[in-house]
Amino acid sequence: MRRRFLRTLPALALAAGTPWSFGAAAAARVERWGLCELAFAGPEDGNPFVDVTLSATFRQGGQVVRVDGFYDGAGRYLVRFMPGSAGTWDYETRSNVAALDARHGRIDVLPAGPGNHGPVRVRNRFHFGYEDGTPYRQVGTTCYAWTHQKEELQQRTLRTLAGAPFNKLRMCVFPKWYDYNRDEPPLYPFEGRRGAWDFSRFNPAFFRNLERRVAALRDLGIEADIILFHPYDKGHWGFDRMPQDVNHRYLRYVVARLAAYRNVWWSLANEYDFVEGRGEDEWDSLFRTVQAADPYDHLRSIHNAFRMYNHTKPWVTHASIQHGNATADFERAVLYRDAYEKPVVFDEVKYEGDFPKRWGHLSAEEMVLRFWQGAIAGSYVGHSETYLDPNEIVWWSRGGTLKGGSPPRLALFRRILEDGPPEGLEPIDKWQDHPFAGKHGQYYLGYFGTAAPTTWPFVLFKTALADGMRFRADVIDTWNMTVTPLANTFEITKRDDYTYADKDGRAIALPGRPYMAIRIVRLA
Amino acid sequence: MRRRFLRTLPALALAAGTPWSFGAAAAARVERWGLCELAFAGPEDGNPFVDVTLSATFRQGGQVVRVDGFYDGAGRYLVRFMPGSAGTWDYETRSNVAALDARHGRIDVLPAGPGNHGPVRVRNRFHFGYEDGTPYRQVGTTCYAWTHQKEELQQRTLRTLAGAPFNKLRMCVFPKWYDYNRDEPPLYPFEGRRGAWDFSRFNPAFFRNLERRVAALRDLGIEADIILFHPYDKGHWGFDRMPQDVNHRYLRYVVARLAAYRNVWWSLANEYDFVEGRGEDEWDSLFRTVQAADPYDHLRSIHNAFRMYNHTKPWVTHASIQHGNATADFERAVLYRDAYEKPVVFDEVKYEGDFPKRWGHLSAEEMVLRFWQGAIAGSYVGHSETYLDPNEIVWWSRGGTLKGGSPPRLALFRRILEDGPPEGLEPIDKWQDHPFAGKHGQYYLGYFGTAAPTTWPFVLFKTALADGMRFRADVIDTWNMTVTPLANTFEITKRDDYTYADKDGRAIALPGRPYMAIRIVRLA
Helix, strand or coil, X not given: CHHHHHHHCCEXXXXXXXXXXXXXXXXXXXXXXXXXXXXXXXXCCCCHXXXXXXXXXXXXXXXXXXXXXXECCCCEXXXXXXXXXXXXXXXXXXXXXXXXXXXXXXXXXXXCCCXXXXXXXXXXXXXXXXXXCCEECCEEEECCCHHHCCHHHHHHHHHHHHCCCCCEEEEECCCCCECCECCXXXXXXXXXXXXXXXXXXXXXXXXXXXXXXXXXXXXCCCEEEEEEECCCCCXXXXXXXXXXHHHHHHHHHHHHHHCXXXXXXXXXXXXXXXXXXXXXXXXXXXXXXXXXXXXXXXXXXXXXXXXXXXXXCCCCCCEEEECCCHHHCHHHHHHHHHHHCCCEEEEECCCEECCCCHHHCECHHHHHHHHHHHHHCCCEEEECEECCCCCCCCHHHHCCCCCCCHHHHHHHHHHHHHCCCCCCCEEXXXXXXXXXXXXXXXXXXXXXXXXXXXXXXXXXXXXCCCCCCEEEEEEEECCCCEEEECCCCEEEEECCCCEXXXXXXXXXXXXXXXXEEEEEXXXX | CHHHHHHHCCEEEEECCCCCCCCCCCCCCEECCCEEEEEEECCCCCCHHXXXXXXXXXXXXXXXXXXXXXXXXXXXXXXXXXXXXXXXXXXXXXXXXXXXXXXXXXXXXXXXXXXXXXXXXXXXXXEEEECCCCEECCEEEECCCHHHCCHHHHHHHHHHHHCCCCCEEEEECCCCCECCECCCCCCCCEEEECCEEEEEEECHHHHHHHHHHHHHHHHCCCEEEEEEECCCCCCCCCCCCCCHHHHHHHHHHHHHHHCCCCCEEEEEECCHHHCCCCCHHHHHHHHHHHHHHCCCCCCEECCCCCCCCCCCCCCCCCEEEECCCHHHCHHHHHHHHHHHCCCEEEEECCCEECCCCHHHCECHHHHHHHXXXXXXXXXXXXXXXXXXXXXXXXXXXXXXXXXXXXXXXXXXXXXXXXXXXXXXCEECCCCCCCCEEEECCCXXXXXXXXXXXXXXXXXXXXXXXXXXXXXXXXXXXXCCCEEEECCCCEEEEECCCCEEEECCCCEEECCCCCCEEEEEEECC
């Protein structure tokens, strides 16, 4: 047995936080939700990308996980696996090539290390949480083409992200050809050249760079919302108009390479309805390919321009929405929750910046307001930045450094969300222009937007309240970044059919400035 | 042949605009989209409602329409048919009772008479039109329980409707047990009595009254939005908690009786999510029963309380929505169009009145505003009235007379909609807080709500515009009901990336009052 084990022993790369390493020692171990990589030598002749099939089945007790392998070039075949539980897993491969078939072995999986909470899942219908139960409060940003820039700029983007408040980044697999980014990228996803791609042969170097970046984001605690298609090509390279069979093969290849990274989300497209000549049926079919190929069921959505995708479809885990003004008003934003009954992420709400286009010149104040309004609606928001730059290095496209005023305010915003109820913020009195979200009877977060009240009467909507309950409160200046606890507490009594109020009729004084919030927390 | 024809000749009732008449002469004719009724004598023993099956197939050339008949009591069996085209139709019955089986004959269908435009259909994705092509602009109201009142009050309601601006009425089949309406109705839908219903035997007299009212609405040009289930019973009669097989039989019976009335819409429920113990799967199943039973494919929807039904499902023709504040802002209202991609009818937006409940005390101004905001969003709105009354005769429930301030303003509103583009009003610059709807390049209707501008710069969104186009304009005071044509015309020139403006930079003067609108129409 031992001999046979050694004979079939593949190179085993452990990748909790490190990139894969070919030919690593067999003694290596991986942590739960880490990246385990098996490397095998196989044929180089023909076209291994299409000629060779490879998969592996991982087993632990009754758990069975089947994952696809992929060709990584130079006769090297990889199988990546994200173990969902600690302990020993056995595996066995299947291939149409004898050298890759029926190879088996065992991996030892350690408990998750610090900062590793597993992949993000939908929780409480409208919210998210890591698989280990830790809440996840999405505060996103977007750098569409950051992995297609020079190495130094990619590094700069990572340094910026390390100090920024964002825990999700939207980014394209394919390079982008659009205003402010008309450069050829260092690497392409296929062999060949512009006008003469070989869509049947992937370029492993391109994907290795992408993976390196996904891993770096993971190590920063940032989810990578991988945009699988986009229209910002218009035939320049033609990655927006490949034959449908190529699209499906491309998806299977990307999923085989990336699904074992726990911080991956799948965004089928950016502005899917701007991709020419692809009907909703075809998008459905691409969704199903991703769903079928991904053994870990990472989050899946698709981002619109003018026409919403039907996010009630079963393969959509959450609604990823572009809308320039829904988050200007929590009573607009909440409507999508009601329609889709899934988490709503407003991934594009216009951008902070000074572009001449109306989608790219929000003030920092307006950007921050959108995050707050989105939260009061029980939804989530995405940031990006479009400030003109002499070198055309704009965060929204290339990454680099942040120039805007919103990130520090979003850091406070995120902290307040993360200090809130673990279930996520729910609208307190839906459809009544009531600017509070929270958890009935326990926690209330109110936001007054551009209104500049000087007082707020202490009145709460009735659900889960009773006479005699006591609360403390903080006044939050979301723009000037102050949180001021009030010295006095409040005791409530029933006021009318709908509300309870402080028994002495007291109010909370406010400074008459915009962008104020109030946090009210029940005392034990 | 002639002899056989006479032998099988049933009583043929013609009902273009008149109620059915049993035993009418065979010579009678029906008009297109009129109601043709065949009456047959059959068994009275046993339980004809469940023992006897009866259907008829109507044929004209390649058209085949199969309709279910029903038992009307006293040994009388009826088959109703709404012919979709003029000319001769042949029919033949099928039954498990010999006396009702294989009876056949012929009907002559005349062209539609004046005011008969056929049933209402979805048109242009988000709008409605009659089957003959005439646009239909929904201006609805609601009297939930009007058919359950004394005869005199039902007549009074009809007289009120004859002078009111509404072209759709929401009304329940089942009686209502709720505040301001705790009376027993004159008739019940089933045999038996409270606590001892025989759910297997319908009460034909109950349904004959209902039909008489549906026909009366038809003759007033009003669509009857028939609410098939509702929660305002809470077990008082128990029609909200019948076994699911009874629910399905009830639906088939209602559809067999009513579907041939061209002005019928099916509303599966009012506040469906308040009906206890019935899951969304069961609602789906009830929808499918109505869809399968109705040979004319009348409009189908369902009305919510707090939880939206998934209106993307294929059996839903339009979204029927209760929402207390979406229509306070056209940018809220439009979101449902984007989510559902179907016509959106806000059937309940709170009510004009002085009820102590927050859902029943809109001012007349607020009610009218909701219709206008809904229209600017490319959607439709429903009215009702909840003014306290010494006799508890409240329009919203019992009908009677209208007391509020909104109806005359809604008459103007309806006229303006009907004078608009036949395709229906579409948002001109979606998601940009642009308060105009219409048809690009041809027609623009702007509404300023509670804002009270003193001027409006003549600037139009670019789509379909070109330098040199000329327009005329009207200033509309939607509350004071004036339409003021402007003497001068406007000629446009490109202003920027997004807009065209009057070439001389002119603006339209406005009176600084709220509820103003502007109508701009292209000159040939």
